[in-house]
Amino acid sequence: MTLESLQPGHRARIASIDWDALPPADGKRMRALGFEPGVEVSMAHHGVFGGRDPVAVSIGRMTIALRKVQAAAISLEQA
């Protein structure tokens, strides 16, 4: 399962991140915000009008907005 299919309110742990699927600048920013294998995340909010683009993800004590394409690069495992 990848991050973009996580339902709001659910938690999971990052299993792996496909950095190659992300533009280098996006990868850099996501690393700077703490996206790394082993880190727990939860889905805070889905985007407008029932869409999943963008989504808001809780990581650490932050809420980060991401697009579907970026979230899809993050594989999850059960927390």
Place this chain on the structure above:
Amino acid sequence: MSDTIRVALLGNPNAGKSALFNKLTGARQKIANYPGVTVERVAGMLTLPDGTQMEAIDLPGAYAFDASSPDEDVTRKVVQGEFPGEAEPDILVLVLDAGNLEQHLVFAQEVLALGKPTIVALNMVDMAERDGLKLDATVLSQALGVPVIETVAVRRRGIEALKAAIAEARGQVGTLADRPKMDATERRLEARTIAKATVFQTSRARRIGDRLDNVLLNPWIGPLILLVLLFVIFQAVFAWAAPLSDALDAGAGALGEWVKAEMPASILRDFLTEGVIAGVGSVIVFLPQIIILFLFILIMEATGYMARAAFLMDRLMAGVGLSGRSFIPLLSSFACAIPGIMATRSIADPKDRLTTILIAPLMTCSARLPVYGVLIAAFIPARDVGMGIGLQGLVMFCLYLAGIVAALVVALVLRGTLTKGEATGFIMELPRYQLPSIADIAIGLWQRAWVFLRRAGTIIFSATVILWVLLSFPQAEPGESQVDVSIAGQIADGLNVVLEPIGFNREISLALVPAMAAREVAVSALATTYAIDATDEEAEAEGLASTLSKRWSLPTALAFLAWFVFAPQCLSTIAVARRETNGWKWPAFMVGYLFALAYIFAGITYWSAVALGL
């Protein structure tokens, strides 16, 4: 001045750095640009308890020195003393959000590795406590090997202690031991360890912010709230400002009358009353509207709602090939395209950024408010269309909407042609909600108002004076119209050939020439033109709005409004676009397409209105 120490404030975005900076320096701030880039350099002077003078510099927020945006690049260069023309800071104040230590300590490792004298401001400790965190600053200080001061910038807590610590650190310049070099993963691990040691108690207090987000980011209610908020802002800009504007207008009128009564009739008196007071006065009256608009923008930024607005807007922006990140520059552009274009630095993707720069002038900036304001007051009746919504406010809203729709269409076209490229990402921290500090908002408003007044005092003043000279010479013989005879009148005759087909009269052609300098000059130019052309005292004493309503047809007024939706003329915007895009190519394109759209849509509006018999 060897006595002045230079202190740079740095930290992650949303660490409360600017609030801390405001409390250190008060309103005595100097805002300029770093040479060569359009990143704002914010600096202020203060006196430390021991009498030392200190210059504080507020650096752009950064997640890492490994820059992914022009902002972060400036921060790195200034801190490392590599920025040309900017002396290396003596002491660093590293601002950390107490409620998000694990994240903020990552960048802290990078800063401390520089080995420069550093003081940590552990900021927003009150919010951390509210969120159920208990921290031990002593543990943090030991782990980092630098002094740690607990601060609550918005409440002035810890400010004096911070000043004292800076004064003390002054004596220890260059005594920090070398630190081991770490890579990104090691820094994160270290940050986690230190954060765990510092935070000795965590209770899972349900954060107020989460509950707010459940409403404000609700997929259905959220966008609705944003739309209502934007509508309220534009209503407020028009309605709340009216009494203040009227007072300023009356003040300018009274001043003109007084000068007229006190001075003997002369060319100097005419210059003062018709040129300076009529011209500058007609622009100053819009200061209240600009302040109200900025008040809302500053509050949205200070509370943390602005990032939510970007989140909500991302879907729409993605539809035209942009991202929610473009929303903040574009919203700022409603106040002025210049800070708006400068705010595009936070957009990492170059094509995304270029597109945002090119459409920024389509957002109705506050300089257009004077133009809209005068014309709406003159031609749109102040009727209530129901539910407490005024017709004037509604028309204003439609004009804003027209600019937004045009911007979206232009962005879509550009992203498919000139700035074609892959869809860009959107990664953005949604900061915690915060009660804004009145002092911070006041300082922000003061700075915006000052920028506007300075423009009124320089660009608008000069343009008005030049226009007055062009209008007043050569002097008309009795029986001739002064405007017809003047140099400006002759220039306008030439322009009019081009502009007449879209319903513009000669006074408009005339006003558009000096309005190249700044859009709002159009109003003062019209005021000056009609003041000079006024044949009797009574007509001269009339407000500009009532003069216009008598002399212009409704289709002409509507065409003029349509022109100003696109209105490309603003030298400062062109200059800033040139600097941001490193050349004349894109600004030239911008001006070209805006003129074309302005002409086409003014024409369509005019002829449609005529056909409808308005």
